[in-house]
Amino acid sequence: MKNTVEIRWHGRGGQGAKTAALLLADVAFKTGKHVQGFPEYGPERMGAPITAYNRISEDEITVHSNIYEPDYVVVVDETLLDSIDVTKGLKTEGAVIVNTEHTKEEIMRHLNGYEGTVYTVDAKSISMKTLGKNYPNSPMLAATVAVSGIMGEEEFLSEMESSFQHKFAKKPEVIDGNMQALKMAFDTIKKRRGGVFLE
Amino acid sequence: MAIRERLSGNEAVAYAIKQINPDVMPAFPITPSTEIPQYVANYIANGEIDTEFIHVESEHSAMSATVGASAAGARAVTATSSCGMALMWEELYVAASNRLPIVLALVNRALSGPININADHSDSMGARDSGWIQIYAESNQEVYDNYIQAFPIAENKNVHLPVMVCQDGFITSHGVENIMLIEDDKVKAFVGEYEPEHYLLNADERIAVGPYAVSNYYMETKRGQREAMLNAREVILEVAEKFEKMTGRKYGFFEEYRMEDAEYAVVIIGSAAGTCKAAIEHIRSTTGKKVGLIKIRVFRPFPEEEIARALANVKAVAIMDRSEMFAGTSGPLGAEVRAAMYQAHAKAEVVNYFYGLGGRDITVSDFERVYENLEKMAETHTAIGMYDYIGLRQ
Numbered sequence: 001m002k003n004t005v006e007i008r009w010h011g012r013g014g015q016g017a018k019t020a021a022l023l024l025a026d027v028a029f030k031t032g033k034h035v036q037g038f039p040e041y042g043p044e045r046m047g048a049p050i051t052a053y054n055r056i057s058e059d060e061i062t063v064h065s066n067i068y069e070p071d072y073v074v075v076v077d078e079t080l081l082d083s084i085d086v087t088k089g090l091k092t093e094g095a096v097i098v099n100t101e102h103t104k105e106e107i108m109r110h111l112n113g114y115e116g117t118v119y120t121v122d123a124k125s126i127s128m129k130t131l132g133k134n135y136p137n138s139p140m141l142a143a144t145v146a147v148s149g150i151m152g153e154e155e156f157l158s159e160m161e162s163s164f165q166h167k168f169a170k171k172p173e174v175i176d177g178n179m180q181a182l183k184m185a186f187d188t189i190k191k192r193r194g195g196v197f198l199e
Numbered sequence: 200m201a202i203r204e205r206l207s208g209n210e211a212v213a214y215a216i217k218q219i220n221p222d223v224m225p226a227f228p229i230t231p232s233t234e235i236p237q238y239v240a241n242y243i244a245n246g247e248i249d250t251e252f253i254h255v256e257s258e259h260s261a262m263s264a265t266v267g268a269s270a271a272g273a274r275a276v277t278a279t280s281s282c283g284m285a286l287m288w289e290e291l292y293v294a295a296s297n298r299l300p301i302v303l304a305l306v307n308r309a310l311s312g313p314i315n316i317n318a319d320h321s322d323s324m325g326a327r328d329s330g331w332i333q334i335y336a337e338s339n340q341e342v343y344d345n346y347i348q349a350f351p352i353a354e355n356k357n358v359h360l361p362v363m364v365c366q367d368g369f370i371t372s373h374g375v376e377n378i379m380l381i382e383d384d385k386v387k388a389f390v391g392e393y394e395p396e397h398y399l400l401n402a403d404e405r406i407a408v409g410p411y412a413v414s415n416y417y418m419e420t421k422r423g424q425r426e427a428m429l430n431a432r433e434v435i436l437e438v439a440e441k442f443e444k445m446t447g448r449k450y451g452f453f454e455e456y457r458m459e460d461a462e463y464a465v466v467i468i469g470s471a472a473g474t475c476k477a478a479i480e481h482i483r484s485t486t487g488k489k490v491g492l493i494k495i496r497v498f499r500p501f502p503e504e505e506i507a508r509a510l511a512n513v514k515a516v517a518i519m520d521r522s523e524m525f526a527g528t529s530g531p532l533g534a535e536v537r538a539a540m541y542q543a544h545a546k547a548e549v550v551n552y553f554y555g556l557g558g559r560d561i562t563v564s565d566f567e568r569v570y571e572n573l574e575k576m577a578e579t580h581t582a583i584g585m586y587d588y589i590g591l592r593q
Contacts, residue, residue, distance in 0.1 A: 022375055025375050026375075029205040037374070038369075038374035041558075062337075063473060063474050063563060064367075064374070065474050065563065
């Protein structure tokens with residue numbers, strides 16, 4: 001388990017946090033990793049809080065439990081911050097990534113004193129600019145890859161482009177927008193790190 | 200070359216069905232197995248396979264139609280979970296006693312009530328006496344491999360019994376993991392064409408299926424089913440050996456993990472075995488304590504002598520049940536393993552744990568505590584009692 005990155009996603013039913021976790025598993029799989037992507041199921045309905053998980057490793061993964069001490073937490077919907085302790089168990093050397101238009105300082109007030117790194121990504125505005133609709137998944141996926149360093153930017157973007165070409169074979173006009181969304185989110189994280197991003 | 204993929208457990212079973220292209224699949228949707236008939240229906244709609252999909256109005260009808268198709272001479276499959284299988288109850292016994300080689304993909308889920316959609320083994324354990332062969336999986340890879348092996352086991356002329364291929368609901372059925380798929384032509388060759396011996400659509404041989412049996416005949420029929428179940432042992436191992444030659448992946452009645460020198464052992468079924476393996480690696484690397492695991496793959500026929508032998512040298516054993524049977528002694532796996540150990544005059548301390556009911560999670564640290572308890576039991580020669588719980592709120 002030493003070489004395993006563990007990620008927990010918080011979202012609301014219908015927003016695609018589960019899809020994002022599966023997409024991350026997909027892209028990590030394509031770069032040769034062992035992956036797990038799985039949702040935690042309850043009586044789901046639109047808008048209810050949901051949790052999804054990823055384990056990504058160089059080695060075979062046998063653990064089949066949920067993740068209680070993640071390396072990274074991704075919050076797709078910031079309205080969850082007041083009802084769910086999203087940083088519970090999150091490693092202090094890890095990071096939380098929140099989809100919000102608010103500043104990092106404003107968000108930190110809702111994180112129960114989490115001492116690790118906090119990243120904010122305005123996925124809604126990125127999505128509106130690039131796709132004309134609010135699909136926060138792609139930007140949050142890119143931000144997660146950028147923060148966790150699971151793979152390099154170029155490798156990630158090229159794998160995603162071929163996924164989109166397959167997925168959107170019947171509507172190629174959305175591929176450019178999705179790729180733009182990924183790049184913008186990746187750049188957001190790079191800027192937060194003072195322009196330094198180590199591949 | 201095998202195909203490196205990432206699939207959920209449900210996708211893996213559906214993919215195996217596509218590769219096998221069975222004649223008939225009647226099915227009725229129920230969480231968490233719904234995706235299996237859904238994906239198969241897609242394959243059929245896309246013209247990738249020509250399986251006859253029968254839309255039915257209930258699981259009772261799903262198994263009835265599967266029984267009918269199988270009796271007619273077709274290779275027939277279905278999939279279900281939980282209350283869906285409970286509604287098949289009557290037909291499960293009909294399928295087994297008529298010696299029909301049906302393959303059922305069971306995605307294990309708790310039975311009501313309270314109503315719950317998550318994993319436990321109460322559905323299949325409740326059906327353990329129905330005369331079906333039961334094969335369980337730890338991972339998506341295993342459920343795929345088991346599903347393919349189920350056909351040559353079920354259809355073997357010395358067996359002719361239905362097989363339930365079980366996996367844990369959501370944990371593997373909806374979890375995406377790496378998997379190695381086998382090429383279509385190899386799967387087809389491994390499973391072979393189904394050539395039924397006696398079947399209703401054979402114009403040259405008139406037979407009756409499912410007639411009334413008076414007391415003079417009923418008991419011998421049951422003895423015959425037992426004989427078939429006994430024969431299945433050899434066939435299961437033969438099929439596993441052939442499968443290993445094809446894929447390099449080794450299967451038996453159970454997997455022994457780090458048991459060669461183990462003093463403390465867990466006996467468990469299903470996906471939690473993988474979590475236990477991580478605990479074993481951690482304990483061995485940090486403390487050097489000799490801990491091991493037996494993961495049951497085949498629950499029916501139950502490999503009692505082999506299990507007793509595998510546990511002959513351990514000091515303490517935790518048998519872990521993911522279903523209740525409200526007995527004073529244990530859960531269903533506990534009862535089987537204890538009986539096997541008693542018959543073999545085993546000396547180890549034994550405790551039975553209930554865990555994971557209705558999807559209650561079990562973690563690496565839970566297993567670490569299990570092994571700590573086993574060590575204490577071996578030192579003091581006192582068991583906690585016949586049974587205890589993991590993860591139960593007080």
